[in-house]
Amino acid sequence: ASLQRLDTAAPRRIYPGHGPMLDGDVAAQRPREYISHRLARVEGIHRQLSDPPRSADDKSSAAWSVRSLSQRVYGDKFPKDELLQEAACLNTLRALEKLERDGRARCEGAREHTGLWLAEEAPRPGSEAL
Template identity: 40%
Template sequence: MVLLDTIRDYAQIVAAAATYFYARIFSRTMNPALTDIEPSTQLSETVWRILGANPSPFTLQGTNTYLVGSGPSRILIDTGEKNKPAYISELRDVLKDNKISAIICTHWHDDHVGGIKDVKDKISGNDIPVYKFKNPNGREDDSVYKYIEDGAIIKVPGTTLRVIASPGHTMDHISLYFEEEGSLFCGDCILGEGTTIFEDLYTYMQSLQRLLDTKPSRIYSGHGPVIENGIEKINEYITHRNRREEQILSALSGDKTLSAMEITNVVYPTLSWSMKLGALNNVNQHLTKLIKEKKVIKTGRGYQIIN
């Protein structure tokens, strides 16, 4: 019986994976429900958003990069992907006679760090520092980055940015609290539209609480539009994950033992196969978190609640 359950789950996972990647690879159009975002926009007296010219199902309208500061020296937050001449042209136009004095990368994903070389070669020169949190889970080119720690301060005229370690989406993820505005650059911890993915949900939930504690007036996200009510949006993310956890625990109630795929089918009964793999990944992340919290145990047959 256990073998049959395993075979059935495996077949469902393979089917979900195939349809998921088919949908991703062959998706040719943007979601028409997404908010239109201009190639560049001045968002406040000291913040410009420059879109990375890389729209896709993964990046939504594209990666948001930000120029911050009010004097001749500006900080660039994230760099988009490599080989995007439209982005470099737009960034140059926004800079005008000002210069980039530092780059800060929120995390290792290519749509945030891939453009570093192009920005240096074509705009800033190679002498400026590129700040980033050290990635504990992977190798990276130490010659590219100047590693920073939680609480570090990076300043230019009109702008003081405080580094907040916010792992979860990736384990090297940082956010930046903008002291003068009371606002937050949150990378991919929180999206302007929809919800994000994460490497480790347990850590991610702790990071959301850290960000909530800053009480941001607004949030500048790595993707999507500006979030004008930062506290409300972070609470929305926390509530969403807590509700999903309650659904998983409910599925396991009554001393049931279920596999991750069986739980996924209970929690997401109407979800299309093209989205099932992502849902399965979310369920696995929740289960890992619940095991760490000693609420659930994994057995040979699946998962069950610890009474």
């Protein structure tokens, strides 16, 4: 919601949390780029969630933990540093929560550490917004 408000405001200058200050057209376009990137990440997570890992003992479908899903989605870009791993997992969790609000995912168990996530197939109307 805050990125959408920022995009609507059409800023001429942005001071990001990291990186250089952005000015002019670059600043005005950046919120849309962030939104597109985030929506692409959410869709990538949903695609992966729809193809759950197989249980080694019975070959049946299993649900994803936040960590295992993060490792799969980030692939070789999954951070080596433990603090950055936590940040990547938190980003994945936020995407899962959005998918859950949209009716496209559900969690079984505690969310952050022991919850297992499954895909749902029926999105709610208006679910394309952040």
